[in-house]
Amino acid sequence: MGWLSGWRRKDGNGLGEDQDESWNVFTDVRKAQMEWERAHLMFDEAVGQDQIDYAIYILEAAERKYQIHLKHAKRIGLKSNQL
Numbered sequence: 001m002g003w004l005s006g007w008r009r010k011d012g013n014g015l016g017e018d019q020d021e022s023w024n025v026f027t028d029v030r031k032a033q034m035e036w037e038r039a040h041l042m043f044d045e046a047v048g049q050d051q052i053d054y055a056i057y058i059l060e061a062a063e064r065k066y067q068i069h070l071k072h073a074k075r076i077g078l079k080s081n082q083l
Helices: 003-007 017-045 049-076
Strands: none
Touching: 017 049
């Protein structure tokens, strides 16, 4: 049994509805976090005013998306150690 066993329903037939939503929110948060980290790298590597402006735009959008997903995770009761 691995880490997935904690996500199984009592009857053993797969993911329950609550666990399925939690898993989807978890993956959304992780994707948003990776997107935010990539935006930071893009900003660090930007040269020239146009690239810097674009990198700032992407970074702000990624940051906002990450915040939205974190709020949703908090609303359904996911803890930071689960993320």
